[in-house]
Amino acid sequence: MKFEKPAGENPIDQLKVVGQPHDRIDGPLKVSGRAHYAYEWHDVLPNVAYGYIVSAGIAKGKISEINCDAAGNAPGVLSIITADNAGPLGKGERNAATLLGGPQIEHYHQAVALVVAETFEQARAAAGLVDITYQRESGAYDLAAEKPAVNSAPESAPDKNSGDFDAAWASAEVKLDATYTTPDQSHMAMEPHASMAVWEGDKVTVWTSNQMVAWCRTDLAATLKLPEENVRIISPYIGGGFGGKLFLRSDALLAALAARALQRPVKVMLPRPMIPNNTTHRPATIQHIRIGTDRLGKITAIAHDSWSGNLPGGTPETAVNQTELLYAGANRHTGLRLATLDLPEGNAMRAPGEAPGMMALEIAIDEMAERAGIDPVEFRILNDTQVDPKDPQRPFSRRQLVECLRSGAEHFGWSQRNATPGQTRDGEWLVGYGVAAGFRNNLLAPSGARVHLDDAGRVTVETDMTDIGTGSYTIIAQTAAEMLGVPLSHVEVRLGDSSFPVSAGSGGQWGANTSTAGVYAACVKLREAIAKKLGFDAASAVFADETISVGDRSAPLKAAGALSAEDTIEFGDLDEQYQQSTFAGHFVEVAVDAATGEVRVRRMLAVCAAGRILNPKTARSQVIGAMTMGLGGALMEELAVDTRQGYFVNHDMATYEVPVHADVPEQEVIFLDDTDPISSPMKAKGVGELGLCGVSAAIANAIYNATGVRVRDYPVTLDKLL
Ligand code: MOS
Secondary structure, three states: OOOOOOOOOHHHHHHHOOOOOOOOOOOHHHHHHOOOOHHHHHHHHHOOEEEEEEEOOOEEEEEEEEOHHHHOOOEEEEEEOOOOOOOOOOOOOOOOOOOOOOOEEEEOOOOOEEEEOOHHHHHHHHHHOOEEEEEOOOOOHHHHHHHHHHHOOOOOOOOOEEEEEEHHHHHOEEEEEEEEEEEEEEOOOOOOEEEEEEEEEEEEEEEOOOOOOHHHHHHHHHHHHHHHHHHHEEOOOOOOOOOOOOOOOOHHHHHHHHHHOOOOOOOEEEOHHHHHHHOOOOOOEEEEEEEEEEOOOEEEEEEEEEEEOOOOOOOOOOOHHHHHOOOOOOOEEEEEEEOOOOOOOEOOOOOOOOHHHHHHHHHHHHHHHHHOOHHHHHHHHOOOEEOOOOEEEEEEEOOHHHHHHHHHHHHHHOOOOOOOOOOOOOOOOEEEEEEEEEEOOOOOEEEEEEEEEEOOOOEEEEEOOOOOOOOOOHHHHHHHHHHOOOOHHEEEEEEEEEEOOOOOOOOOOOOHHHHHHHHHHHHHHHHHHHHHHHHHHHOOOOOOEEEEEOOEEEEEHHHOOOOEEEEEEEEEEHHHHOEOEEEEEEOOOOOEEOOOEEEEEEEEEEEEEEEEOOOOHHHHOOOOOHHHHHHHHHHHHOEEEEOOOOOEOEEEEEEEOOOOHHHHHEEEEEEOOOOOOOOOOEEEOOOOOOOOOHHHHHHHHHHHHOOOOOOEEEEOOOHHHH
């Protein structure tokens, strides 16, 4: 089905099942241990061997010798895979660094060998005996030091200019010129990367933990130099991804190589302390923002340049995306700068681009509001735009930023805020309120599904879509139940298998809208097949209460017998005609200990406009999770770079701090009615990344309001407040 016109009335609008706060249908399986995660598939195959990864101990250079004698003779060892004996390997188009390194080393903890043994403990013990001699080379590890050398835009991301920024900046009445930094961050998904592989002839099956089954299949096939149809990927349950599991990683490749060499199933997990340096991370940024307004506080000039680093072949962190679209202003400039660094590969982490971009921009807006003498909620409203500021002919499909801010301010009690910083005391605590806009684009991608009706009237949905803890199973079941008029309990959803139709996958907060739209399309076809079989006019048929009816005539669905339909939703150019984005107002109250600088977040509120909310319970869960991540980004999260040795020092959960329950306050989420007929037949958009964008800045702004100290370098740790 091609979605080309704004969606009219359709069966989803009944909202009998869709839009209801149903519990996760996969919840009981998860809490009772019956949902198989990637490292738990050994009971489907006998005789599984265990692989343990040996990873590089330098950041850049060459292996001059790798001696596996002692490891090879250790108890239980079956095989040791290295680049020397792995056979010729290709490279997936989505990986910048090579997944099995050697002799060249591209980054610290790059996998260089896999030791396979009868047990996990034997493999781990023997991995410690692999003796590697390196020839070190010097590398570049310090973004701030490399920054001046890279003052040109990468080819893939040219500068964007409209109007005349320089002239408008020169004549602006009120100005801000400030630089902000965000650190490298790690996804820290609860479930480590893990895979199990088995071969039958020249066909491989890999059980793994991956957000994008079709990407993983394509890239594994390319790396193994196999036709795609010889690769099957199975990833039905995922313990968090946050972008860290968008791509094929070394665990999956090495499991496949070892399973081929041994002709038996092999499991490989990345140990927690290997994950931050072996896989990808959110790259650090240095962001230079200039904003100028007229006398009344209207933005006349806005410029945002962002520097980040990556390995050769890597891309920049697109931290200026939102600045192209969030506020009005005729004269604009955005630019991305990319330094070559020899740190591990930078790539997508939850709301790549907007999350760190909003961390900087929304502090800048707070600073600008203060300089202009305008309340920060009002300043944002004053500078709202209902069209793409570069192209006034191009409206937003829906844009309720003003409503998010107004209702948030009302609900939060914003009028209680003292505009003068450092004036509100609660005993030893300085108290402050902060606000930020939330913004994340709504992205679209084709998504397919197959729907099957059996002769008992039960429905099965199959798609390679994944559920990374987000609720995909549940909203997909709700969609099929609504479309076919059956109770939710009659729908079984099967996800995460490359033998199912290719979906849009879980990334970029597009998964909920696009994957359910794919199920919608398949259900439209199945409704037509049912109607035809039972002699009804498909266009006027009503599907409800397990029956199909037209006027007085009806028949039970199960009378149609077994029927299947498959379709893919495809999107025309509606998202070029209309800018599709999601919006939020984030409000935060903090308390800062006047003596020690300790920050406690006391209250958080997010008011979101993110299209139709398909399930308010799972959507709320996404948003409070994202708010918690934003709290971590504001106060704690930072991969510490060793700029001499070139690696992330705090590469485990003991030293890379994320919020725990005791750090998380009262969180409230309000969804505005934002049914968007431009986004898809579901009229939904994404919410999982929106919930993060802006949160950290709202906290930094609240800290400023509490203390009068303006911190422009994240995380806002207490040493920066004293
Ligand atoms: Mo998201 S960073 O595309 O999983």
